[in-house]
Structures are given as C-alpha cells and as structure tokens.
Amino acid sequence: xxxxxxxxxxxxxxxxxxxxxxxxxxxxxxxxxxxxxxxxxxxxxxxxxxxxxxxxxxxxxxxxxxxxxxxxxxxxxxxxxxxxxxxxxxxxxxxxxxxxxxxxxxxxxxxxxxxxxxxxxxxxxxxxxxxxxxxxxxxxxxxxxxxxxxxxxxxxxxxxxxxxxxxxxxxxxxxxxxxxxxxxxxxxxxxxxxxxxxxxxxxxxxxxxxxxxxxxxxxxxxxxxxxxxxxxxxxxxxxxxxxxxxxxxxxxxxx
Amino acid sequence: xxxxxxxxxxxxxxxxxxxxxxxxxxxxxxxxxxxxxxxxxxxxxxxxxxxxxxxxxxxxxxxxxxxxxxxxxxxxxxxxxxxxxxxxxxxxxxxxxxxxxxxxxxxxxxxxxxxxxxxxxxxxxxxxxxxxxxxxxxxxxxxxxxxxxxxxxxxxxxxxxxxxxxxxxxxxxxxxxxxxxxxxxxxxxxxxxxxxxxxxxxxxxxxxxxxxxxxxxxxxxxxxxxxxxxxxxxxxxxxxxxxxxxxxxxxxxxxxxxxxxxxxxxx
Numbered sequence: 001x002x003x004x005x006x007x008x009x010x011x012x013x014x015x016x017x018x019x020x021x022x023x024x025x026x027x028x029x030x031x032x033x034x035x036x037x038x039x040x041x042x043x044x045x046x047x048x049x050x051x052x053x054x055x056x057x058x059x060x061x062x063x064x065x066x067x068x069x070x071x072x073x074x075x076x077x078x079x080x081x082x083x084x085x086x087x088x089x090x091x092x093x094x095x096x097x098x099x100x101x102x103x104x105x106x107x108x109x110x111x112x113x114x115x116x117x118x119x120x121x122x123x124x125x126x127x128x129x130x131x132x133x134x135x136x137x138x139x140x141x142x143x144x145x146x147x148x149x150x151x152x153x154x155x156x157x158x159x160x161x162x163x164x165x166x167x168x169x170x171x172x173x174x175x176x177x178x179x180x181x182x183x184x185x186x187x188x189x190x191x192x193x194x195x196x197x198x199x200x201x202x203x204x205x206x207x208x209x210x211x212x213x214x215x216x217x218x219x220x221x222x223x224x225x226x227x228x229x230x231x232x233x234x235x236x237x238x239x240x241x242x243x244x245x246x247x248x249x250x251x252x253x254x255x
Numbered sequence: 256x257x258x259x260x261x262x263x264x265x266x267x268x269x270x271x272x273x274x275x276x277x278x279x280x281x282x283x284x285x286x287x288x289x290x291x292x293x294x295x296x297x298x299x300x301x302x303x304x305x306x307x308x309x310x311x312x313x314x315x316x317x318x319x320x321x322x323x324x325x326x327x328x329x330x331x332x333x334x335x336x337x338x339x340x341x342x343x344x345x346x347x348x349x350x351x352x353x354x355x356x357x358x359x360x361x362x363x364x365x366x367x368x369x370x371x372x373x374x375x376x377x378x379x380x381x382x383x384x385x386x387x388x389x390x391x392x393x394x395x396x397x398x399x400x401x402x403x404x405x406x407x408x409x410x411x412x413x414x415x416x417x418x419x420x421x422x423x424x425x426x427x428x429x430x431x432x433x434x435x436x437x438x439x440x441x442x443x444x445x446x447x448x449x450x451x452x453x454x455x456x457x458x459x460x461x462x463x464x465x466x467x468x469x470x471x472x473x474x475x476x477x478x479x480x481x482x483x484x485x486x487x488x489x490x491x492x493x494x495x496x497x498x499x500x501x502x503x504x505x506x507x508x509x510x511x512x513x514x515x516x517x518x519x520x521x522x
Contacts, residue, residue: 167343
C-alpha cells in the first residue's frame, strides 16, 4: 500500500505529460512527422504488434548478448587489474583513453568486421559500450575495502585469496551492480544504434529507421516505445538481481 | 612466561625520516591490563601494530606467547579491536562475530555455541540477526570486542576502541570491558589518549612521549578491584591521574599547541 502511494506523484506527472502532449498536438494541429499523438502511437503499437515485438525480441537478444559479453570481460579485466598491479599499470591508461572515444563511431567498422547483417556486429557494439563502465566500477569496488578491514583479516592470518573472497568481492558487489544498471541501458542503445547502420530486416533498429525513411513516423515512435519497454525490462532484471545478491546494503532498497 | 616481550624495538618510517619508536623495552605478564598513553605522534598505535605484526619493527624483537610476533599472528594468538569497529556490512552481527572462527575452521555447531556465548557476554543476544548499520556506535564496538574475544586469544590488542564514542557510552563500555576482562582473564594492551580512561582500566599505564616515540615512564595502578563507577571519585584515582599527567608534562616540551589542548581537555 505504501509503495502505491509512493508511486502516485510519478504516475500523476506521467499522465499529465501524456495528456498535455495529446491535447497540444490536437489543438495546434502539429504535423504527424513532427510529433504524432500518443493515441496514434499506441494504436500503431497495437496494430503492428506482430512485427514490432518479434523485431524487439531480435534486438533484445543482441543487446543481451553484448551486455553479457561486455560485462563479463569487464569483470574479468577488473579482477586481473586489481590482482596484478603491473597489468594495471600497463592497461589502465589505455582504458582511460578508450573511455573518451565515442565508441558508437565504431559501429560501421564492426559491421565490416562481423558482417553487417549478422547480430554479432551489434553485440560487438553493445559489448564494447558495456565493457568500460563495468570494468572501471568493479575495479573501484575491489579497491574500496578499507585498510583496517584488510589489517583485521591479516590479524587472522588470512591469505590473499581469502581477503578477496571475504572482503574485496563483497565490497565490490554494490559497485558492480551500479555499473550493470548503466550497462543494461547502454546495451540497448548499442544494439539499436548499431542497427541504424544496417542490419537484418527483422531487427527493431532497422524497422524504426526504415519507418522514418518512408514517413511512417507513428510506426517509428511505436518502435521506440518497444525499445524503451525492453530497455526498462533489462534494467529491472538487473535491479531485481541486485536485491537478491546485495540484500545487506542499507541503500539499495530505495535506489 | 610473559605474554608480550618487547626488546629494543625501533621503528623508523622511510618517508620523512620519522622515528616513530626508539628503543622500546616492555614486558607484559599474563592477565595484565596495560594502557599506552601519550600525545599524537608518540608511536603508541605503532607499538600496538608492531606487537600485532601488522607492521614490522626496524630493529629489535617482539615475542608473543614465547613466539616471534609473525608466528603468533599466524597462530591466532591475539584479537584486535580498532577505533572504528571494522564490521562487515554484508554479515549479520552473529556472522561478524563468527568470522575468525570460520577462518580457524570451526564447524557450524561449535561456532553457533561460541557466538551465543559472546552475544551474551556483550549483551547483544537480541541483535544477532541485525546488520551492523542498524546498530549504534557503542553497540558496533561491543560486537567488535566480541569478535576479537570469540576465539579466546591470549592477548587482546585495542587501538583507541572507544575514542569515537561519546563520554557516557565510553564510561559504560569501560565498565563492561573491565567485567569481561575479569571474567576471561586475558592480557590486554589498550591504546588511548584519555588519562582517566587509562587509569580507570589498567593495572599499569605506560606513558609515552613523542619525537622520537619513547617510554617516558610507567605508573602502576593499585586501585582496588572490582572497579566501579565510584572508583573515579576516590582520592587515589585523582592521585594516579595526576601522576600520569605529570609524566606527560615532564616530557611535554615538544608538545604542539593542539596536543597541549588535548591534555587540558582531559583535566
């Protein structure tokens, strides 16, 4: 009951914005290619559901694959860099420089590397986008154990491995989940933008792009709605996993 | 056999050429409660860390339970309590206390029995399943003490354990610590910068002076036991507090202004 009350203000704002949108577009006779009415978008969202949702699922799988690969490699790299200082000295400057590169610019290149039609080129874009935030945050988490905590473990004659297992990894988990939440959003962006540069006709990004090309703007908007819902679903899955894994933390409950 | 034997310990830090400890000689008999007191920079915490083999001495030797300090650390001969309770947020109170027992490979049942005993000892039975952040600072420190005592180490090292607590909580925990110490008979090294706390708790107070860190003098505390809240009002208590303060003063020519203030505040 308390939860519903907490959600009420946000729900009210949402209804208000959509209502204003609908009303203003009608009142000012805004052209459909500029901004379709929410009601039009929803009706296309419903009438074209048999093409939109399979396309969404196709793209979602690419995003999920990229998310898994990018995050997995990010965690692996953070572990190596955290464990072996020399690896860190060699790699960190490169990672930091890479962080400033607009990765999305590589999308056409990945298309050339992996075959532009295949889902693998989109997974590559999504994966590269996920890698850095996960790697940087996990590393920060692994290094966030307090010196006193390490000393306490040493007073118990703990080995390096035990210090990792019992202190560094649990300390890193909240950091990791913060990064995974960011990565889940980036993965959907990577997959869809990757598809804008070409991809299978079954893909959502291609559907949105093609619809816009032929002035079917309500369809493009409906596609964006599908992409948003899937993005929220992936984000929600990460939040749910966080609640299971990081049960102890005082601040995850209202995050 | 003495529990701790410190012979000619000198500790210098490479950066800044600081001599934290110079030629320290100290011996602790079983069941003693020894406080190390002195202004900041006198090396009292460093000495505690040297005893615990958390930092090696530059020269000299430390023996704990008749063994070199590194051996004693590996054998789990001491428990340590820091100023910050250093509890792990992802573990409940009971699991935090059980941590050293897990590391020693105790089985589940034995751990449970001991943890329950320790929870009773620090009067936190009903908080067993709470997480550390749900407790007050004083309660957290009691958990930390229970954890340090859980595996019955011969030696308890305490680095300003009540320094971050308010005066009322601190005095209550002083009494609690004394009753635990009387029950268990462990040997305690207690670092503090409160003169009254040192006198109230100890059997001996080691006064240290800074730059370089040296032992300025040792005061035997002959207050009767068991000590109670009233002990603090006895004439003997005041005499001993004055004695410790004079020792701190006599070496006080090197004190910084803020350290002077610290001593004044304790008056």
